Amino acid sequence: MGSxxxxxxxxxxxxxxxxxxxxxxxxxxxxxxxxxGDDVAGFDSGGIGGGIQxxxxxxxxxxxxxxxxEDFKKACSLIPGKKRxxxxxxxxxFAEGERPNRNEIEYKHFSPWADYAREIGIxxxxxxxCFGHPMVKDNLTLSSPDEATRRFWVEHCKRSRQIANSIGExxxxxxxxNIWIPDGLKEIPADRMAPRMRLKESxxxxxxxxxxxxxxxxxxxxxxxxxxxxTVGSNEFYLAYASGKQGVYNLLxxxxxxxxxxxxxxxxxLLCFFDxxxxxxTRPVRWDSDHVVLFDDETRELCKEIVxxxxxxxxxxxxxxxxxxxxxxxxxxxxxxSVQKALLYALLMPHDKLKAAQDKGDFTKMxxxxxxxxxxxxxxxxxAYCESQSVSQDGEWLDxxxxxxxxxxxxxxxx
Ligand code: RNT
Ligand code: ZN
Numbered sequence: 001m002g003s004x005x006x007x008x009x010x011x012x013x014x015x016x017x018x019x020x021x022x023x024x025x026x027x028x029x030x031x032x033x034x035x036x037g038d039d040v041a042g043f044d045s046g047g048i049g050g051g052i053q054x055x056x057x058x059x060x061x062x063x064x065x066x067x068x069x070e071d072f073k074k075a076c077s078l079i080p081g082k083k084r085x086x087x088x089x090x091x092x093x094f095a096e097g098e099r100p101n102r103n104e105i106e107y108k109h110f111s112p113w114a115d116y117a118r119e120i121g122i123x124x125x126x127x128x129x130c131f132g133h134p135m136v137k138d139n140l141t142l143s144s145p146d147e148a149t150r151r152f153w154v155e156h157c158k159r160s161r162q163i164a165n166s167i168g169e170x171x172x173x174x175x176x177x178n179i180w181i182p183d184g185l186k187e188i189p190a191d192r193m194a195p196r197m198r199l200k201e202s203x204x205x206x207x208x209x210x211x212x213x214x215x216x217x218x219x220x221x222x223x224x225x226x227x228x229x230x231t232v233g234s235n236e237f238y239l240a241y242a243s244g245k246q247g248v249y250n251l252l253x254x255x256x257x258x259x260x261x262x263x264x265x266x267x268x269x270l271l272c273f274f275d276x277x278x279x280x281x282t283r284p285v286r287w288d289s290d291h292v293v294l295f296d297d298e299t300r301e302l303c304k305e306i307v308x309x310x311x312x313x314x315x316x317x318x319x320x321x322x323x324x325x326x327x328x329x330x331x332x333x334x335x336x337x338s339v340q341k342a343l344l345y346a347l348l349m350p351h352d353k354l355k356a357a358q359d360k361g362d363f364t365k366m367x368x369x370x371x372x373x374x375x376x377x378x379x380x381x382x383x384a385y386c387e388s389q390s391v392s393q394d395g396e397w398l399d400x401x402x403x404x405x406x407x408x409x410x411x412x413x414x415x
Contacts, residue, residue: 050131051224056325168213
């Protein structure tokens, strides 16, 4: 018996059908963030900011549209399953001599991305970019007391939704459009409510019209660098907003909660009320540091909650990390494969049996079963999946990335 056949038998022994698990895994798209490829720099020369930071200076980052596309494609070739690319509005593609401001962008600045996505057979998701721009005043955008500033960002977000809608139309798909803003204060505020009322007003205007190809969502945060004392778009603010606003969803980013909070636990809570949960999977190390996602306990817990609640179609999985200290293509590949492994791990659990043990109050059995699963031959199933998807195995794909580094990345100057 081959090792995969033996693994299948072992999982059958606990009541799990490996083929069913693999069939589900290969249909689940992961939205891979374009911004790992260039440390969130973007093409409109805004750069990063807004309380987030990419640390490190590993050479060879993508400097333009062509390079980012090439790098992303290389990463995709090493990742099994369905993929999407998550774009930020700062990745607009404009003609020589043209430089649209963020409140002037149009679909034409993103149609080259739609062509690319079609060419490599993936979907697109979208985000307005409300950071890294001179119109961010005192770390405020949609909640700014300065009306010109607030209007600028409202216009940017409105246009971003329209662009997302046109991308959806072009690709015959639904595009997730996520609003995250950096707004907050470094110091203890004198007024915590007025900025939130202004944010609410801005959002109401932005979401004023329904767009057929867009899934709208808002992303909260706990704090950012330089904005440690107050975040306008807090968890409670956005959760309440999304509950009251038809068609707007609450995005969970597991880096945006207090370190002892479980982001996984939030998934079944929201599933009681929402038919969709957009999710950013990241790895916060002590703070919202956005390290590369690993096949670790936190990622597994997130995926268990998705799978055991039958929510593979409801939870829209995206990645959100930006590590500039390692090969950026390896970061993409490792982070995405880690999430896929965690999904597979969760798909290979006998959830009905575990739930039954819980309901019967048989916590001994529940605990022992959960522990026994950990030593089953998971790696053999993952290896069989990679083979069936014609992508390199663990232990092999890094060589391909390093060859690309030698031939392509190392030739890039000034990065
Ligand atoms: C920031 C949010 C947000 C960004 C990206 C670049 O804390 O997580 O999602 O990381 O939009
Ligand atoms: Zn995020």
